[in-house]
Amino acid sequence: MTPYFAILKDSFREAFASRVLWILLIVVTLLLAILAGFGMDEHAGASFTSEDLLDPAALYTKLQADAQASYPNPGKRIWSLVEDRTKTELAQTVAESESLAFGNPLATRLSGMLNRLLSRRDLYDAESWSRVRLESEAAALLASEASQLSDEQLARLNRLLIESAYPLEIAPSRNLELYVSYWGSVLGTPLPLRKDFVIKTSLVLLSNFVVGMLGVFCGIVVTASIIPQTFDAGAIDLLLSKPISRPLLYLTKFAGGCAFMLIITADMLAGLWLVVGLRHGVWYPALLWCIPIFLFVFAVYYAVSALAGVIWRNTIVSIVVTFLFWAVCWGLGVVKGFVIENFFFEPVRPVRLIAAGDHLIAANERGDVVRWDDANGRWQEILVPDEAPRWRPFRGGLPLAGPIYQQDEERLVVVQRPNRRFSLISSMVPLVLGRRNEDWRRREGVSVPADTSVLGHDLEGKLIAVAASGIYRQNTDLAARQRTDLTIFGMRLPAAFNPGASGFEQVFATRLTRPYSAAVNPSNGEVAIYNREVLSICAPNEAGRYQERLRKELPGTESAVLAYAGDTMLLGTANGEIRIYSGADFSLRSIFEPAQGVPPRFIEAAPGGRRFVVLLHDGTLWIYAADDDELLQAPIEGQGDISGIAFAGDDQLLVADRVSRVSEYALPTFALVRRMENDPEWLELLYRYVVVPLHTVFPKPSEISNVTAYLIAEQRTMSRGQTETDLRARQISLDLWGPVWSNLAFLAVVLLLGCLYTSRTDF
């Protein structure tokens, strides 16, 4: 092996003799020095952000009203501490906001005002807060002498005092918030994020961008000359006169080219590992594992460069061919994933399915409600809004709640997303109704809170709505909308400004923080809620009001989805666990982890509570039978590509897959009962028979970033355009092994071609 070892050693010698390498090493070191300046500190959650203010207009109005009251109250105390200049600015903002269509400057000014109060040691006044129920944490802080509290404790106390006074207008604070600093100077406002999450996400982005893209780019440009120079006349004669094998010479030179990338990658990632470890005290060995992974990505591109180099023996041609290859791989991925799937298929895929009598209704990702038209054999849109945006992919989004079907009235009820531009102006939105006998024509009904996320029925058949501010129950006819047109300057206001009267009464007041999750038990009308690491069940009393019956703390679980039927509750957590609880006493029956690290998107319960289905974010469907206490993968077609699930009864399961296909299965045999699917259009045919096969065959070097994301952040899925961690929001399942195998196969084939070429060519 001496000759090949000599070639390899020479490659390192050549790399170290290269000025470009030293320049890159200096750049990397400078970058690491810059990154080392960032510090992160977690503090008890205190500061207000504009997102914390759920209803800034209401808060401002209440503050003003309270300030005018004759008796002491928190609003009076708060307003008394606000500077006159701030009051004037707020009044100005309110006056201007009528003419503002975008943004919410009031929330920004109010949150600024409240933040300035956080450092005041004289905010608390026992008399003013005498009528406010304080949480135990606030009570504990108040027990200490105000002067004894640290600044951080004081800010936390003041935050708790203010949010307790206005629970419906101000969202509860997080336990912790993150301050980002640079060499000791705090940057911007605190982030409502965990330190660990921020570091991991930053590392994934940094390593994928700096090493995976820029590093590989530099590596290709710098190493492209190695193979052409080796096989150039004058150099190759000398090498081939030595007792070495041509393919092994080629492979060793290829490996030698990778030495350059190894040095750069190792410098960057090991440096990052050291910086993060020394600066933040957390050591991520996964960063070191990323070194061979990025080397592998480089090797895929470099194999193309080497093959072009040995054929044309020209550095420029090698670089051009490699970047063309990159463009084709990237273009194919973009066409498949971003253009076709994201813009054309995903928005119209059925997500929520409802058996409305003998009609099948579905709501898709962009918020359309569609009905299967048996006569024409295609999905037909119903509940069509009057002002539907032309560019359909950006229409609203998945309905906030529903649709659900009211059998007695033969009516669909759905809470659609309000137009974003006006969403902060009103806290109520009208229900959208559609009757079967009116061919599902859209009608607007009474209003529900704008943040309603779950609809269900109680035992009396009344509609139950779960919103952030509590549980609401229908108290009038849903269709009894009384709306008088509002005009301003002679122009009729859009419907969003004028939600109409609420047809619901609050039957349980609480404060839920997104992303909370809730489910109404069809068997007993109970409502299960998961909010801020607390799982609870609220049961209706005889007066129709709800009371918390059970409560269980689940620390460390950020977000979850749940289903509750019969006496069984399924809770799916963000880390991919499915926990089975008894609805009677919250005793834990089982814990399953169907696909490691892949969280569930939806869990649906059969009405009787004997069966549940779990749809994971990787598109696989699992069925839980309460009697057997087993969670099994459903033996149906389309696993891995399923977008929606629902029970059409205790023994009928509806499953949506592909672009528009919905299949009905009979349980427990999973016998196919019927199948509904649009005839494929040209785009779907092109996708199915051209784009997908090409994408499968082609290597996917850029998708190796899935592996690094998994290694560093243990991330198996990726949300697209979502900032909050709502599990119900669509996420893309990250394919870990697919890109690895396809890239490995491609690498092997290209290297083999290179070996064949070198062994058969006359040099």
Add this chain to the structure above:
Amino acid sequence: MNVPASASHIPVAPTADALAAEKSDRSRSSLPNDTPAIVVDNLVKTYRDGWLRGDDVRALRGVSFRVQRGEIFGLLGPNGAGKTTLIKILLGIVKKSAGEASLLGRPPGNRGGRRRVGYLPENHRIPRHHTAYSALTYFGGLSGLSAAEVRRRRGETLALVGLERWGHVSVRKYSKGMQQRLGLAQALLHDPEMLILDEPTDGVDPVGRSEMRSLLLRLKQAGKTVFLNSHHLQEIELVCDRVAILQDGLVRREGRVADLTLTPETELYLTLSGAETAIRDAIAAREVRRWSRNEAGEYVLTVRVEDQTDANALVDALRARNVALVALARHRQTLEEAFLSILAESERVGLADSAHPTATELVGTAHPTASAHPTDAGPATP
């Protein structure tokens, strides 16, 4: 080049290890020591060229010759004659189209054969990140030498080619001649049994060329076989035992240098003492190209004779007439003259491709012309 005084101290003499390895190598291949170093038999090479490789270019059209072990063999020919192609086929860099060839008793390109050959290609390029020492470490490693062996040999090898003080200097700073010397050093480093040198003195100054010739002769004394491809005909003439002249992919002439330069029709240089009439009588009808007298009163003549028999007859006639032969020398062609005449003859008989430049053009423009000179000069004994 500083040639060491004693050949036993230079690496051209195989070390005990090398001899043992060679013995083992030979025993494996069961090759007798008298196997020709190179055998080329009716060798053909056709390159595919042009769009879709539709055009055939015939570089070798049936070349045959042998190179014996221990001799210095020169390959001559104009540009495009196929010399480099032939070398590349022997080393396995290019594949033959037809015919047979062997190098040290092994098929062309055989790794065992290549291990025992040192090759200096024409216009070779040593990677520019090297110094002489690191380059020798690299190429020594490619030849299978360990780093320790390279360290042991590199100093004396560089001394052999006159680069002993340039070991740590980057090759970027080397002149063309120095790079050529370093190329020769890498070919010698692993103490090969045979050297294939393609234009070894290209870019080397006259002193260096002279040192190179000395080195080649000492390599021959050490039992090495040298296959030399050079445009410097004088160099070939001075060091080669045998040569082959290649033109248009065919061997036009092969043999000892003395045989190639010797032509039947030639001139005799005579210094005679005797009666003028006797001399004129003896010369008879032969063409006299020069007639003069030196300070001693002797006649100095240049006479054209037909062949050896005619020369003998002239000498007999002079002796019969009591003319004393003070000196007699026979004029030989230089190798260049022989080379040009062989090529011209080939062109005359129409074997040469009319598209190729003439041999006169090639040699006349590319290489210094060796002046005609008498050889075998010395007093003739009657």
